[in-house]
Structure formats: C-alpha cells, structure tokens
Amino acid sequence: MTSIFISYRRDDSAASAGRLYDRLAHHFGKEQVFRDLDAIAPGAVFLEVIEDRIAQCNVLVAVIGKNWVNIKNVAGQRRLDDPKDAVRTEIREALNQKKLIIPTLIGGAEVPIPEELPEDIAALVGRNAIEITESRFDYDAGRVIEAIEKAGVTSTQKEMPSPAPQGPWAVISNRTNQRTWKFIGSGIAVLVGAVWTLYTYFSDKEPAPARGPTVTASGGGIAAGRDVQIAGRDINIGLSPLEFEEWRRKLKEEALAELGKEFAKERQADQEKIAALELKIQKASADLESPEEATARYNAILASADKSLQEIVPDVPESVLGQARELLFKGDTAKAEQLFEQALGTDTKRAAEAAFQLGELALSRIDYIRARKYYLEAARLQPENANYINKAGKINHEMGRYSEALAFYQKALTVREKSLGPNHPDVGVSLNNLAGLYHDLGLYAKAEPLLRRSLELMTKAHGPDHPDVAVCLNNLATLYYTQGEYAKAEPLYQRSLKIGEKTYGPDHPHVAVRLNNLAKVYYALGQYVKAEPLFLGSLKIFEKTLGPDHPHVATNLSNLAGFYYTLGEYAKAEPLYLRALKIREKAFGPEHPDVAASLNNLATLHYAQGHYAMAEPLYQRSLQILEKVLGPDHPHVAANLNNLAELYQEQGQYGKAEPLYQRSLKIWEKALGPEHPHVAVSLNNLAALYYNQQQYAKAEPLFQRSLKIWEKSLGPDHPDVANALKAYADLLDRMGRAKEAASKRARGEVVRKKHELTHVTGNANK
Structure with missing residues (x-):
C-alpha cells in the first residue's frame, strides 16, 4: 500500500526526485513510495490513479525546484494555471483530502507565496519546508524521513543479516586475522594509503601530480578526502600476493566510482551555469534586435526602483515570513502571529501576505472583526x-x-x-x-x-465527481430549496453528499453541511423520520471538528431546534435556540442576519407556549436588524412580519396584524413567485385573521389558494396540508356548508394520523 507520494516536475527536479525516491524506498520499502508518472501503468486513467494513490497515502512530498512555479507549456502558458496540470492536481487532491504535505526545496528554491499559486493550492503556503542541498543530501533526506515517520509511516524493510565476506574481505573477517588487522593501529585508512603508495612506486618512476580528490578508506567504505598519511613502511596483514592484487583492484574500482560521482556533480553544476548563461545571451540578443523596447523597459525598471527608494520602509527579511509559516505549520499560532505582524510594515508584497495570514488566523479563532480588518488590508495592498x-x-x-x-x-x-x-x-x-x-x-x-x-x-x-462540483451542486440545491422546489433540491443534495463522503470521509465538516441541508429538505417535506438522524449526525460532526462555538454549529443547533419545535417538543428546542443565539452574537456581533434569525426563532417558541410578552420584543428586535441589514423587501423580513402579525392576531390586535400580513404576502409574492409555500403561509394566516373577524367571504378564497399551493408544492400528504384542510373545514362549518366541511376534515385527519403532529408552524427557521 502506498504511504508516501512524491510529486515533482520532470523539467524542474527529476534528478533530485529520483535520488530522494531511492532513499525513501530504501528506508520504507518500494511498495510504500509512489512517484507519479513513473508508477502509473500504461493505459491507466491518470486522474483516477492520482486520486486513489493520494487517498491511500499518509504524506505527499512536494519536490520544488527554482523553476517549479514558472515552468510553461508549449503554448507559452504557465503550467500551474492549467487546472489539469499534473502537479497542481496532485497537490489539490492532497489538500482536499487533508493529507500531510512536506514541501521539499532543492537547488536554492524558496516556498512560493500565495499570489504565485492558484486558489485551489494556495494553502500549500504556510507549511514548514525542508531544504535539500547536494552537500548534505543524506542529512537533509534524513529530516524528510523523520517527518514522514512522525506522520505514522513505518519501515516495512526487515533487518537482513550481513552477507558473508567474499574474496579478500574474508581474510579480514576471519577471527585470527582480525587480531593481525588490529595490530595495524591506524586502521583501514593506513592500509589504503600504503596500497596506493606501493602501486605508484612500482608503476611510475616519477609519480604524476594528484588530479582531483585523493582517496581514503573509513570503516568499510570509500570517501574522498585529503592526502593519506602513511604510518609505517612495512605492513603485514597476512595476504597472499594474489589476494593482495585482487583487493587492490577492488579498492581501485570503488575509488574510481566515487570519483565519478564527484565529477558528475561538478558536471551538473556546470550544465546549470551554461543554461543560465544561455538565458542571458537570449535576453541580450532580444535587446539587440529591439533596442528601443529594451531601453524603454530598463527606463521603466529604473523609474520603479527610484520610486521604491523614495518610499522605502523598514525591511523584514523573507526568512521572517518563512519562520512564521513554519511556526504556523507546527501549530504555534501565537508566535507566528507576532512574526506576521512584524512583516506588516515591510514591502507591499510581503505585507499583503502577512495581512492575509493574520486574517486566516483570526478567522480560525472565529474572530470575524479582526479577520475582516486583515483581509481588507491584504486586498488594499494587492x-x-x-x-x-x-x-x-x-x-x-x-x-x-x-x-x-x-x-x-x-x-x-x-x-x-x-x-x-x-x-x-x-x-x-x-x-x-x-x-x-x-x-x-x-x-x-x-x-x-x-x-x-x-x-x-x-x-x-x-x-463530475470533483469536490468543487459538489459545492456547486449543493449551492444550486439550496437555491431550489429556498424557492420551495424540494423535488429539484433533493437529488442535487444527495449527489453532493455522495461526492463529499467519497472525497473527505464521513466525518468531515463539508459532509456535515450536506447532511444538514438534506435534513432540511426532508423536514420541509414532512419526512421527519428521515430528517432527525441527519440533523443529529451533522451536529455531532460539526462539534467534533470545528468546536462547540463555531457559527456552523449554531446553524445546525437552530435547525435541530426547529425540528423539535415542529414536533411540539419545546423543552428540547429552547436550550438549542438559546445556545445558537449566544454563538452568533459572539461571532458576528448584535446586528447580523443570523442573530436576527435566532431572535425570531426564540420568539416563535415563546409565542407557541403563550409567552406573548417575551415574544414581542424579540420579534421587534429581529425585524429591526433585518430591515437595516437586508432592506425592507427581503424574504427574511417577510417571515418576521408574518410571525409578528400572528402574535398580534393571537392577542386580538387585528388592526396591527392585518397590514403586517398584507406586507408579508406582497414581499413573498414578489421575491418567490405566487406559488411558493411561504406565500401559502401568508395567505392562510390572513384568511384566519378574516375568519376571526367573521369576514368569511374574504377568508374563503385565501384558504382555497393556500391549500392549492401546499398540495402542489408539498404533496397531498404533507402536515401543512392537514392543517390547511382543518382550517378550511372550520370556515365551511361557520358558513353552513357542513357536508363540504366534513369531507375536508376527514381528509385532513387521514393526513394528520400519518404524522402524529400536534403543531405545525409556518415560520421558516434558518
């Protein structure tokens, strides 16, 4: 099973990625390390394999060279700007699946800054990076291994017994000869020095000057180093001339191999220098071909530099931002925040990143006011x-x-x-x-x-199965839900939920949002047995992943409370509504639409229990907030007007109630169309008002129209249909049409028994 995924660009870091792969495969086992294209079978679907392997892995190692950000395709476009770019896809999938990502910098590369990256992988910034250099590759690769092990990946390699020494090395491993070997005193380094001395003495009358590094032996291996010091002239290790010659030959081969590695490194460095020079030559040639353009360009650069000098501000090195990102990755947000604040007074680009990161930190603490301040500053600077x-x-x-x-x-x-x-x-x-x-x-x-x-x-x-597609499906479904088109909303929510569970697993906040939304559809359709477990499951995920005071938790608490309210379980609903209100006031301040929704819901609960004096000021405060923030013609304002009118009607204050009902009806018809369930609520309530005033001729067409809307939008067996049938039956009785009344009442009772409801409200809980 793949535990480690190596992501790299061939044109940027193929050699380093290959070397790192060898090191990781040796330590953890080849079966645990996946190196993108090299491990994908011919004919396999690239994206499917990538998604599958990243889902399996614990860690993605992103190998980043100097050209990683800016490498272009044959059309001259930056590869990172292509959503189907392999590297972008790999990192996006790892971020979406919440995998540990270790940026690994080679060749002097730096961690990209947010504005250099597409939004879907911008979260790569802020992760602690490991720099790998040629001069200390083993040490740096060891740091990568250590980080991977901390992520829970363990080596599958078994300890193997060392093979028995062959040829001349068998002489040294022999216990008797080991005593002779120890007598040498200086160890194997002296022996190799003597070998080379003897070789040059017998082969060259006058030894040639040394070329490149000389060779010493340390332990059982070969290393490049300075000249070897000879401990003595006569060395007896108990070897026959043939064994000695074979040993000398093997040592020479190993030494030459090591020298070859050194020269290969130098050759690679030379090639990089040549490539850089070629780029300079190309730029110079272009300038010679168009001197006017070159002159204009350099004049613009000089003007910009002059302006920068005039507006110079105290500089904070890039290393400060790097250190802040590292602290952020380690979870030390307090120290990271101090460093980001220090960077606010630097050049525009760094200050913008610092402001953005401070906004992210504030948002993570649910401090929306500070988050807004920093996000606005980042947008102003860039x-x-x-x-x-x-x-x-x-x-x-x-x-x-x-x-x-x-x-x-x-x-x-x-x-x-x-x-x-x-x-x-x-x-x-x-x-x-x-x-x-x-x-x-x-x-x-x-x-x-x-x-x-x-x-x-x-x-x-x-x-069709990407997380971003799921977000679009969810939002389109929510639009249909708001407009009462539940049949359109349900399959979109279902599809969005399925993608979310596949992508993130069953306990992710994104999954919780979709569970909550689907529950709201079932709640609106009167399918309460389906709705309750979804509401409870969503709340559990939110509290576990986001903490008990997050606004998403408040939304879920409010919906669950609304569910219990509908069932008449007021004792269960009230503490949930109160907790939701407290969370929202703390997060958003006292004049936010969500605060207004909580006030409205709590007022409706008091109204249902006959606590009219407690309900009225809550309705009025909610209405005041909504009209101020959303304007007087918003659908949320209509819901609040309707509920306040109900309160006045219940207290016999018909003169106050009627204009509120009429205004609510007008807003909903304009915003939602004439056949929305909320329109039916206003029609039904206005009809009830006329009924109470014995204005039966005014009431009947309103009852008829509301019943027709509910039957069409919710189906003939919805609880709201049952209530509408009963209200209409009562009106028919008053009008002396007993036969019609009995028919309506009987049909309503059939529906009511299916749901065993005692109370249904027209209020739309948020």
Whole structure:
C-alpha cells in the first residue's frame, strides 16, 4: 500500500526526485513510495490513479525546484494555471483530502507565496519546508524521513543479516586475522594509503601530480578526502600476493566510482551555469534586435526602483515570513502571529501576505472583526490579487455587509476573467460566491444562471465527481430549496453528499453541511423520520471538528431546534435556540442576519407556549436588524412580519396584524413567485385573521389558494396540508356548508394520523 507520494516536475527536479525516491524506498520499502508518472501503468486513467494513490497515502512530498512555479507549456502558458496540470492536481487532491504535505526545496528554491499559486493550492503556503542541498543530501533526506515517520509511516524493510565476506574481505573477517588487522593501529585508512603508495612506486618512476580528490578508506567504505598519511613502511596483514592484487583492484574500482560521482556533480553544476548563461545571451540578443523596447523597459525598471527608494520602509527579511509559516505549520499560532505582524510594515508584497495570514488566523479563532480588518488590508495592498479580493468579499458576506461583499466579489470575478479567461475554474469559484450573495439578498433570478455556469465550468475542468462540483451542486440545491422546489433540491443534495463522503470521509465538516441541508429538505417535506438522524449526525460532526462555538454549529443547533419545535417538543428546542443565539452574537456581533434569525426563532417558541410578552420584543428586535441589514423587501423580513402579525392576531390586535400580513404576502409574492409555500403561509394566516373577524367571504378564497399551493408544492400528504384542510373545514362549518366541511376534515385527519403532529408552524427557521 502506498504511504508516501512524491510529486515533482520532470523539467524542474527529476534528478533530485529520483535520488530522494531511492532513499525513501530504501528506508520504507518500494511498495510504500509512489512517484507519479513513473508508477502509473500504461493505459491507466491518470486522474483516477492520482486520486486513489493520494487517498491511500499518509504524506505527499512536494519536490520544488527554482523553476517549479514558472515552468510553461508549449503554448507559452504557465503550467500551474492549467487546472489539469499534473502537479497542481496532485497537490489539490492532497489538500482536499487533508493529507500531510512536506514541501521539499532543492537547488536554492524558496516556498512560493500565495499570489504565485492558484486558489485551489494556495494553502500549500504556510507549511514548514525542508531544504535539500547536494552537500548534505543524506542529512537533509534524513529530516524528510523523520517527518514522514512522525506522520505514522513505518519501515516495512526487515533487518537482513550481513552477507558473508567474499574474496579478500574474508581474510579480514576471519577471527585470527582480525587480531593481525588490529595490530595495524591506524586502521583501514593506513592500509589504503600504503596500497596506493606501493602501486605508484612500482608503476611510475616519477609519480604524476594528484588530479582531483585523493582517496581514503573509513570503516568499510570509500570517501574522498585529503592526502593519506602513511604510518609505517612495512605492513603485514597476512595476504597472499594474489589476494593482495585482487583487493587492490577492488579498492581501485570503488575509488574510481566515487570519483565519478564527484565529477558528475561538478558536471551538473556546470550544465546549470551554461543554461543560465544561455538565458542571458537570449535576453541580450532580444535587446539587440529591439533596442528601443529594451531601453524603454530598463527606463521603466529604473523609474520603479527610484520610486521604491523614495518610499522605502523598514525591511523584514523573507526568512521572517518563512519562520512564521513554519511556526504556523507546527501549530504555534501565537508566535507566528507576532512574526506576521512584524512583516506588516515591510514591502507591499510581503505585507499583503502577512495581512492575509493574520486574517486566516483570526478567522480560525472565529474572530470575524479582526479577520475582516486583515483581509481588507491584504486586498488594499494587492488590489489585483484575486485571492485576496475574493477573501475580502467572503468575510463581508459572512458578516452581513452585503454591499461591500458585492463590490469585492464583482472585482474578483473581473480580475479572474481578465487574467485567466472566462472558462477557468477560478472564474467558477467567483461565479459561485457571487451567486451565493444574490441568494442571500433574495435575488434568486440573478443567482441561478451564475450557479449553472459555475457548475458547468467545474464539471468541464474537473469531471463530475470533483469536490468543487459538489459545492456547486449543493449551492444550486439550496437555491431550489429556498424557492420551495424540494423535488429539484433533493437529488442535487444527495449527489453532493455522495461526492463529499467519497472525497473527505464521513466525518468531515463539508459532509456535515450536506447532511444538514438534506435534513432540511426532508423536514420541509414532512419526512421527519428521515430528517432527525441527519440533523443529529451533522451536529455531532460539526462539534467534533470545528468546536462547540463555531457559527456552523449554531446553524445546525437552530435547525435541530426547529425540528423539535415542529414536533411540539419545546423543552428540547429552547436550550438549542438559546445556545445558537449566544454563538452568533459572539461571532458576528448584535446586528447580523443570523442573530436576527435566532431572535425570531426564540420568539416563535415563546409565542407557541403563550409567552406573548417575551415574544414581542424579540420579534421587534429581529425585524429591526433585518430591515437595516437586508432592506425592507427581503424574504427574511417577510417571515418576521408574518410571525409578528400572528402574535398580534393571537392577542386580538387585528388592526396591527392585518397590514403586517398584507406586507408579508406582497414581499413573498414578489421575491418567490405566487406559488411558493411561504406565500401559502401568508395567505392562510390572513384568511384566519378574516375568519376571526367573521369576514368569511374574504377568508374563503385565501384558504382555497393556500391549500392549492401546499398540495402542489408539498404533496397531498404533507402536515401543512392537514392543517390547511382543518382550517378550511372550520370556515365551511361557520358558513353552513357542513357536508363540504366534513369531507375536508376527514381528509385532513387521514393526513394528520400519518404524522402524529400536534403543531405545525409556518415560520421558516434558518
């Protein structure tokens, strides 16, 4: 089974990767080490093999040379910008599958910075790298081995007994001759010196000057070194002349082999120098062919340098950022944060990276306010860096600052389309994010085409089972869910969940999100037996992986509480709603839409228990937040208006309730269309208001229309249909139409018994 995956570029580091492979294979066993193309059988599907091997492995060793980032294909495009590039695919898969990645730097290479990498592998930055040099290869490779062993990979090689010495070495291994050997005193180094002395004495009248390194022996091997000092003239080791000659021949072969290795290293270094000189010659030739362009280019460089000198700021070496990344990888976030803050006052590029990393640290601590500050600074310092701009958009989106988020998302999309082309996967990411914002703004007609285009781009780039495709499926399903199109949403959620479980395993936060979303569909469809285990499973994963105070945990708590509320289990629902509210206020502050949703849900719970004085201020505070943040015509505002109107109706304050119901109905019809289940809620509640005021002629068409919508959107056996049938039956009784009333009531009872519900609310819990 593969435990170690070696990723490298042939044009950048093939020799070093091969040498490292030999070392790792020797230590861990060949069956545990996979070296991309070299280990893929002819005819195998490359991406499938890569995904499979990375899924098996514990560690990916990314061998990075000086040209790793900028190597181009035959079309002159940077390979890393191609989503199907082998190296990018390998690292992306390892990141997606949460594998340990060890960047291994050769030939003086440095760890790439975020803006040099595509967004899907930008997380490579921040990992502690190991530098491998020719002069200390064994030591550096040993550090790689040590890091791999810490990741849980163990050697499968068995200890083998040393082979019995052959030929002249058998003489030395003999116990009797070992006593003679020890008598030499200086050991094998002296012996080899004597051998070479005797050889040159008998073969050359006048020994030639030494060429290259001289040779010494140490232990049982050969090494290059300085001249050998001779301990004495007469050496007797008990060898026959033939054995001596054979021994001398073997030593000479080993020495020449070692010298060959040294010369090969020098030759490789010379070839690298020649290649660098050729590049300089090519550039110089180009300048000679177009002196005007060259002059203009160098003048621009000089002008830029002059400007930089005028605006010079205290410099922090690249090593500080490198040390901060290393500390971050080791989990020492406090020290890493100090170093990143130190780098904020340096040149623009480094300061931008430092600000971005500080934002990531703050976000990991659920400190959204500080995270936003740093993400905005990174985007300000590097206004053409789409990754930084996109992150600034996401944090504003999370915090309910929708107008700011919209500007950043649109700019990130523009930058990516301009630099990468309209069909690049990163463009798909921007489309997806922008669509998510439109969804939250209630602009569903704008969101759907963006989500469909994003799904198409991701599927074309990665294939139908890629994690990025799963995200697009999930988001499109959520759009359909919001619009009450549950039949469209369910299969998309199912497919997204299947990809997530295959990619990340069953206990990943991405899987938890999809379990929660699928549970919401079943909840909306009244399939409560299916919904509850999904809600509980999702909550368990979130608490285990993200901690008990993460906003995703709050969302799940709220949905689970809404589920218990629907079943009339208020004692189970209340502590979940309260905990969700506390988490959201701490994470987002007091005026976030999610805080408003929690206030609304808690108010609805108090209303259901008859605690009207507790419910009203919560509804009013929730409504105030939503109108301020989302505007007066948002669907969430409509839900809140509907619930506050219900409260007034229950207390007989019909004059307050009616305009709220009418406003809620108008917003939902405009935002969701005339046949959405939320529209049915408003129609049903307004009809009930007229019923209580004995305005039966006004009430009947509203009851009829709401019943028709629910039957069409939810199916004839949904609990909300049962409630609508009962309400309509009561109206028919009041109007003296007993036969019709009995028919409606009987049908409603059949549906009710299927679900054994005591209460169903029209409130849409978030």
